[in-house]
Amino acid sequence: MHAIIIGAGVAGLSLAASLASRSVRVTLLEQESAPGMYASGRNAAIARSYESDPYLSMMAKESILTMYNRNTMERELIRQTDLWMEPLEYDYQEDSFLEMQSDPLKENFRSQSGSVDLPDGSTWKALKLPSGGIMDPGAILQDLSEMARRGNFTFIPNTKLTGITISDNRITTISTDGKYDSGFSLSGDEVLVLATGSWAASPPAGITALPLIPHKRHLFVLRSPNGPVAPDFPIYWKENSEFYVRREGPQLIATHGDQTPAASDNYAPDSAAEERFSEAARHAFPFLADFQLVRHWACLRTFPLDGRPVMGYDPHLANLFWHAGFGGRGMSLSYAIGDYSADLLLAGPRLEDETTNPFTPHRFF
Numbered sequence: 001m002h003a004i005i006i007g008a009g010v011a012g013l014s015l016a017a018s019l020a021s022r023s024v025r026v027t028l029l030e031q032e033s034a035p036g037m038y039a040s041g042r043n044a045a046i047a048r049s050y051e052s053d054p055y056l057s058m059m060a061k062e063s064i065l066t067m068y069n070r071n072t073m074e075r076e077l078i079r080q081t082d083l084w085m086e087p088l089e090y091d092y093q094e095d096s097f098l099e100m101q102s103d104p105l106k107e108n109f110r111s112q113s114g115s116v117d118l119p120d121g122s123t124w125k126a127l128k129l130p131s132g133g134i135m136d137p138g139a140i141l142q143d144l145s146e147m148a149r150r151g152n153f154t155f156i157p158n159t160k161l162t163g164i165t166i167s168d169n170r171i172t173t174i175s176t177d178g179k180y181d182s183g184f185s186l187s188g189d190e191v192l193v194l195a196t197g198s199w200a201a202s203p204p205a206g207i208t209a210l211p212l213i214p215h216k217r218h219l220f221v222l223r224s225p226n227g228p229v230a231p232d233f234p235i236y237w238k239e240n241s242e243f244y245v246r247r248e249g250p251q252l253i254a255t256h257g258d259q260t261p262a263a264s265d266n267y268a269p270d271s272a273a274e275e276r277f278s279e280a281a282r283h284a285f286p287f288l289a290d291f292q293l294v295r296h297w298a299c300l301r302t303f304p305l306d307g308r309p310v311m312g313y314d315p316h317l318a319n320l321f322w323h324a325g326f327g328g329r330g331m332s333l334s335y336a337i338g339d340y341s342a343d344l345l346l347a348g349p350r351l352e353d354e355t356t357n358p359f360t361p362h363r364f365f
C-alpha cells in the first residue's frame, strides 16, 4: 500500500508516523512550507484526559499517557500541570481505564473533587486532574515527523491538492499546484487520505462533503499586573462557559470559549473578540480583570455535526480515507488517532456502521 496523506498537521503526521512504523510507504503533501501552520501550531495545548464521549475518553487517556512516557531530557512533549475544571458531563470511562491500565502513571488519571484557592483569595470547588498538562505542539510535531522518517516516508511541502478525477468509484488522478505540477495517477494499492483540518469541510469537487463545520475560536495572551505568574499556576477550565486559562511562560493564555461557524480558510481575528473576551473573563475568573491583553489570534476547530472525529474509508470512493474533524482535542488525541486510523486503512474498505467503527464516515449517509 502507498498512503498519500494530504495535510501535515498533527493528524496527518500522527497517521504518517504510525503507517511508517508498519512499513507502509507514505507521501505527505502540505500546502505550506512546514508542518503545523494552522490549528496544530496555534492551539491552547492543554492536554485533557477527562472526556464524556466513551471512545474519545479512552483515546485521550492513552494518548496523553504515551506523551508522558515519550518525554525525554532533550524533548519535553508535555509538562505536568494540575487541571482544575468544572465539567458539564461525567467521564464514565475513568474506572475502566484505571482497571485495565498497568502503567504506574495511571493514578494521575484519577480525578479528585476538591477546592483550590484562586489568586484573588476566593475558593473554587472543582475537579482536580493531575494528568493534565501543557503540551509543546512543536515538540510533538517534531517527534511524530521523526517517527515517520524512520520508515518509507516522503514529505512534500508547498504542494496543495487542487482536484481529483474519478472513474468507477475510485480516484484515478490527483492534481496539485506544487511539485507534481500536472498531478499524478493513483494505482490499485494507493489511497488518498484527507487530513486537511478545516479544509476537510470543503473537499475538492467530486468528493461528497461530510457534515464538518470549522468553528472559529480566539486565544488571548495576558500579562499580570504583579510580574511573572508563578511557575506552578494550574490550568483552570469552566465548562459551562468554556472559559479556560493556563500559564504560558511568565504570562497566561486564555479563551472565552467562542465558537463561531466559519469558512475553511478564515483564520482572521474578529474585531469584537477582545471586548467579548474581557467581559467573559470578568465573569468567569474575576482575578483576570487586572490582567492586560498582550496579543490574540484566531484559529479553527473543525467539528462533525455529532462532535465525534471522522476516521475511516469514504462510503462512495473506494480509495479515499478520512482522518479529520478532531475539533478541540486533536493535540491531546494525537498519539492515539494515528494508530486507530492506520488499523482501519490497512484493513481496507468495508461496509461498516458505528458498532464496528464509531468514527466511520458512513454514519452520515
Ligand SMILES: Cc1cc2nc3c(=O)[nH]c(=O)nc-3n(C[C@H](O)[C@H](O)[C@H](O)COP(=O)(O)OP(=O)(O)OC[C@H]3O[C@@H](n4cnc5c(N)ncnc54)[C@H](O)[C@@H]3O)c2cc1C
Pocket (backbone or CB within 6 Å): 006, 007, 008, 009, 010, 011, 012, 029, 030, 031, 032, 035, 036, 037, 038, 039, 040, 041, 042, 043, 044, 045, 046, 047, 048, 159, 160, 161, 162, 195, 196, 197, 198, 199, 217, 218, 219, 298, 299, 300, 301, 323, 324, 325, 326, 327, 328, 329, 330, 331, 332, 333
Ligand atoms: C483556538 C484553539 C484551541 C485549541 N486548543 C486545544 C487544546 O488545548 N488541546 C487540544 O488537544 N487541542 C486543541 N485544539 C484542537 C487542535 O488544535 C486540533 O484538533 C488539531 O490541531 C487538528 O489537527 P489537524 O491536523 O486535523 O488540522 P491542521 O493542523 O489544520 O492541519 C491540516 C493541514 O492540512 C493542510 N492542508 C489543507 N488543505 C490542503 C490541501 N488542499 N493541500 C495540501 N495541504 C492542505 C493545512 O495547510 C494544514 O497544515 C485547539 C484548536 C484551536 C483552534
